[in-house]
Amino acid sequence: MAGGVAWLAARRLVQAVPVLFGVVLVNFLLMQAAPGDLADVLAGEQGAATPEMMAELRARFGLDQPVWMQFLHYLGNVVTGDLGHSHRLGLPVLTLILERLPATLLLMVPAILLASGSGMLLGGLAARRAGSWLDGIISAGVLLAYATPLFWVGLMGIVLFGVRLQWLPVGGMRDPGADLSGLALALDTARHMVLPVCTLSLFYAALYARLMRASMLTALKQDYVRTARAKGLSPWQVDAVHAGRNALLPVLTMVGLQAGALIGGGVLVETVFSWPGLGRLAFDAILRRDLNLLLGIVLASSVTVVLVNFLVDLLYGLADPRVRAA
Amino acid sequence: MSRGWRLLLTPRGLIGLLLVLGLGAMALAAPWLYPDDPLDMVATPSLWPGQDPDYWLGTDLMGRDLASGIFHGARVSLLVGLSAAAVSLTIGTAVGALAGFLGGRAEMLLMRLTEVFQTMPPFLFAIAVVAVLGPSIGHVILAIGLTSWPGIARLARAEVMAVRARDFVDAALCCGASSSRLLLAHVLPNALSPILVTASVLMATAMLTEAGLSFLGLSDPNLVSWGSMIGAGREALRTHWYMAAVPGVALALAVLGLNLLGDVVDDILDPRREG
Numbered sequence: 001m002a003g004g005v006a007w008l009a010a011r012r013l014v015q016a017v018p019v020l021f022g023v024v025l026v027n028f029l030l031m032q033a034a035p036g037d038l039a040d041v042l043a044g045e046q047g048a049a050t051p052e053m054m055a056e057l058r059a060r061f062g063l064d065q066p067v068w069m070q071f072l073h074y075l076g077n078v079v080t081g082d083l084g085h086s087h088r089l090g091l092p093v094l095t096l097i098l099e100r101l102p103a104t105l106l107l108m109v110p111a112i113l114l115a116s117g118s119g120m121l122l123g124g125l126a127a128r129r130a131g132s133w134l135d136g137i138i139s140a141g142v143l144l145a146y147a148t149p150l151f152w153v154g155l156m157g158i159v160l161f162g163v164r165l166q167w168l169p170v171g172g173m174r175d176p177g178a179d180l181s182g183l184a185l186a187l188d189t190a191r192h193m194v195l196p197v198c199t200l201s202l203f204y205a206a207l208y209a210r211l212m213r214a215s216m217l218t219a220l221k222q223d224y225v226r227t228a229r230a231k232g233l234s235p236w237q238v239d240a241v242h243a244g245r246n247a248l249l250p251v252l253t254m255v256g257l258q259a260g261a262l263i264g265g266g267v268l269v270e271t272v273f274s275w276p277g278l279g280r281l282a283f284d285a286i287l288r289r290d291l292n293l294l295l296g297i298v299l300a301s302s303v304t305v306v307l308v309n310f311l312v313d314l315l316y317g318l319a320d321p322r323v324r325a326a
Numbered sequence: 327m328s329r330g331w332r333l334l335l336t337p338r339g340l341i342g343l344l345l346v347l348g349l350g351a352m353a354l355a356a357p358w359l360y361p362d363d364p365l366d367m368v369a370t371p372s373l374w375p376g377q378d379p380d381y382w383l384g385t386d387l388m389g390r391d392l393a394s395g396i397f398h399g400a401r402v403s404l405l406v407g408l409s410a411a412a413v414s415l416t417i418g419t420a421v422g423a424l425a426g427f428l429g430g431r432a433e434m435l436l437m438r439l440t441e442v443f444q445t446m447p448p449f450l451f452a453i454a455v456v457a458v459l460g461p462s463i464g465h466v467i468l469a470i471g472l473t474s475w476p477g478i479a480r481l482a483r484a485e486v487m488a489v490r491a492r493d494f495v496d497a498a499l500c501c502g503a504s505s506s507r508l509l510l511a512h513v514l515p516n517a518l519s520p521i522l523v524t525a526s527v528l529m530a531t532a533m534l535t536e537a538g539l540s541f542l543g544l545s546d547p548n549l550v551s552w553g554s555m556i557g558a559g560r561e562a563l564r565t566h567w568y569m570a571a572v573p574g575v576a577l578a579l580a581v582l583g584l585n586l587l588g589d590v591v592d593d594i595l596d597p598r599r600e601g
Contacts, residue, residue, distance in 0.1 A: 305445050
């Protein structure tokens with residue numbers, strides 16, 4: 001069986017290659033669509049440039065070559081891990097991204113876990129008591145969370161919990177004044193995480209709850225669930241183990257499909273909470289018109305999406321033996 | 327009374343319909359109720375809602391009338407929502423229908439293209455498009471349309487493949503219909519309704535994306551939008567939270583209305599749901 005999963009993994013990786021090639025191509029075309037090239041940017045920063053200097057700059061960066069040569073050059077760079085240089089910050093784009101990645105992961109991973117956990121729980125509960133007042137409340141909450149813009153929820157959270165009640169810090173990742181270490185630092189960071197993580201997971205929790213409710217309703221009608229009930233298993237065991245495990249699969253697929261959207265939502269949430277992650281870096285890149293950095297982040301995020309989907313596929317194989325056989 | 331009307335006249339359908347009609351009415355009435363530029367300073371800054379009956383939703387830090395901003399913002403939201411949904415439906419249907427109809431190599435190529443656009447995080451991609459091309463309302467519409475079509479393409483492909491397999495299509499083929507006529511006159515019209523149903527949810531998502539972009543400052547600086555109002559209100563969040571709260575409530579109600587209406591239309595077209 002392990003062989004089946006390994007084979008599946010290898011096939012998925014090979015399938016990802018043309019997609020990543022396409023992402024690099026789209027990124028390159030976007031860069032070409034920007035008004036002015038790198039030489040114009042550098043000349044603009046120095047204040048003045050002679051036509052000879054511009055020609056020399058273009059020759060140095062290969063901008064005088066045909067477009068397809070430039071693309072091959074760019075592709076070669078990307079494959080070797082060189083995402084270009086942020087001319088505003090004077091650092092390689094990859095260095096900047098890797099520096100901010102841990103903060104973003106600290107936000108994303110708990111948000112995914114919280115969203116999928118609470119979403120599946122709420123959706124499952126709503127499906128078990130379909131039509132009851134509990135189902136009504138959960139469904140209404142889902143509709144509201146579905147319609148409310150994430151960043152606005154974050155702002156209102158700051159007003160309520162940060163400014164009025166003063167329970168939680170209003171932004172940042174740690175208390176800038178205090179010099180903390182060890183457990184105190186971890187606790188302080190956790191306090192700073194509460195609002196952004198809850199904000200980010202709210203929409204996705206609603207999404208998963210809705211999906212889990214529908215897929216649980218289908219699963220509960222299946223024959224094997226009736227069989228499990230007939231042989232006298234406890235209602236909890238039937239719902240959670242027999243129906244729940246099968247209802248899980250569509251939700252798992254959705255977690256993979258929504259990985260990209262979650263990263264996008266992260267940009268807004270990190271901006272609202274001044275969280276020093278990739279999203280905040282993207283926002284700063286917009287403000288400084290640092291296109292190299294912005295497109296580097298888009299590329300790195302796309303690779304992340306591919307990786308997340310790869311992981312989801314593997315989990316899928318583990319959760320459902322039929323996938324391994326196919 | 328037909329089943330469709332019965333479903334529309336449930337509380338869910340009525341609330342959705344009222345909210346969407348309200349949004350449309352606000353957009354239409356804006357130049358008439360608030361003829362002045364919503365970006366002009368008209369009153370004392372930082373008036374709370376209800377403090378001055380002439381400015382019932384209050385004013386912002388620059389003394390701009392929030393009510394006027396909300397009404398004019400409805401126009402921008404609606405315009406972006408409708409146009410971006412149209413762009414997305416056009417691209418998605420074209421790509422998906424061609425893939426499902428042609429099959430083979432062309433299908434593989436088109437679906438790989440779809441996958442590429444599905445892999446790039448939509449909101450980040452939209453940010454990049456607007457940042458590269460410059461912040462104008464046309465570019466915002468293009469960016470949202472360009473990033474939201476992959477789901478439609480998948481749906482359109484599945485629908486076209488299902489219709490393509492039906493007998494009447496083979497009959498048309500036997501009568502000598504050309505490929506383009508087969509697709510445009512026989513297959514597509516029968517595959518279109520499940521695709522069009524997604525329009526209202528697509529609009530809702532486009533409006534949320536537009537708000538996110540303009541919150542980050544990526545919108546036409548000469549137009550007032552709900553997202554840019556929330557962004558401006560953020561600067562006075564500690565003392566005057568209503569400046570960010572009011573446009574957010576307007577946006578949430580509009581999106582809620584579109585989502586509810588989308589659900590109901592979905593139910594109406596699915597004969598298996600009870601009415």
